[in-house]
Amino acid sequence: QVILVESGGGVVQPGGSLRISCIASGFAFRTYAMHWVRQAPGKGLEWVAVISSDGNYQNHGDSMKGRFTVSRDNSENTLYLQLTSLRDEDTAVYHCARETAPHREFDYWGQGTLVTVSS
Amino acid sequence: EVVMTQSPATLPVSPGERVTLSCRASQSVGTKLAWFQQKPGQAPRLLIYSASTRATGIPARFSGSGSGTEFTLTISSLQSDDFAVYSCQQYSDWYTFGQGTKLEIK
Numbered sequence: 001q002v003i004l005v006e007s008g009g010g011v012v013q014p015g016g017s018l019r020i021s022c023i024a025s026g027f028a029f030r031t032y033a034m035h036w037v038r039q040a041p042g043k044g045l046e047w048v049a050v051i052s053s054d055g056n057y058q059n060h061g062d063s064m065k066g067r068f069t070v071s072r073d074n075s076e077n078t079l080y081l082q083l084t085s086l087r088d089e090d091t092a093v094y095h096c097a098r099e100t101a102p103h104r105e106f107d108y109w110g111q112g113t114l115v116t117v118s119s
Numbered sequence: 120e121v122v123m124t125q126s127p128a129t130l131p132v133s134p135g136e137r138v139t140l141s142c143r144a145s146q147s148v149g150t151k152l153a154w155f156q157q158k159p160g161q162a163p164r165l166l167i168y169s170a171s172t173r174a175t176g177i178p179a180r181f182s183g184s185g186s187g188t189e190f191t192l193t194i195s196s197l198q199s200d201d202f203a204v205y206s207c208q209q210y211s212d213w214y215t216f217g218q219g220t221k222l223e224i225k
Binding site for chain 1: 153155169172174213216217
């Protein structure tokens with residue numbers, strides 16, 4: 001079955017950096033576009049980033065551009081999100097999600113990893 | 120940005136009730152609309168995509184309708200396992216989510 005497991009979250013100071021990961025199993029990872037979506041405490045879901053199946057195309061939400069970078073290693077079935085210049089408002093649970101063609105819905109999600117930005 | 124508005128924020132309901140949740144888009148998204156169920160500490164679960172298509176393994180008591188800017192998720196007979204937060208998402212113009220509707224026990 002499809003399994004997505006995030007890791008790498010933790011406590012980081014404002015202005016700091018962190019890389020979080022999402023390991024995929026149970027499907028042909030290299031053939032799917034993947035997303036990061038976050039949820040701040042008490043808030044709704046917020047889209048963070050997308051990367052194409054081959055990794056050649058990426059895009060990020062407006063408030064993350066220039067600070068976050070999505071990447072992937074298809075040989076390791078792993079999705080990454082590099083977070084830099086972190087702010088208090090970046091505190092959230094970060095989920096990875098698979099996008100399925102042809103309708104582009106997010107059909108499988110991981111449980112998430114918590115990133116806390118605090119001094 | 121397409122703003123998704125869900126109402127109500129919280130809905131007290133009883134098992135066995137028919138439940139209707141609303142989601143409104145600030146501009147037309149066609150049928151590029153999905154519904155998710157979230158429980159604390161769990162991954163979001165896709166219920167409905169393309170506004171009205173049930174995802175794999177989703178019980179028939181869940182149904183979605185609407186197009187353009189007005190959408191509805193209906194649970195025909197609420198089960199105890201259905202108490203959760205329900206969020207809508209548009210994927211017509213990038214991706215935005217509603218704030219969610221929490222079903223709580225009346």
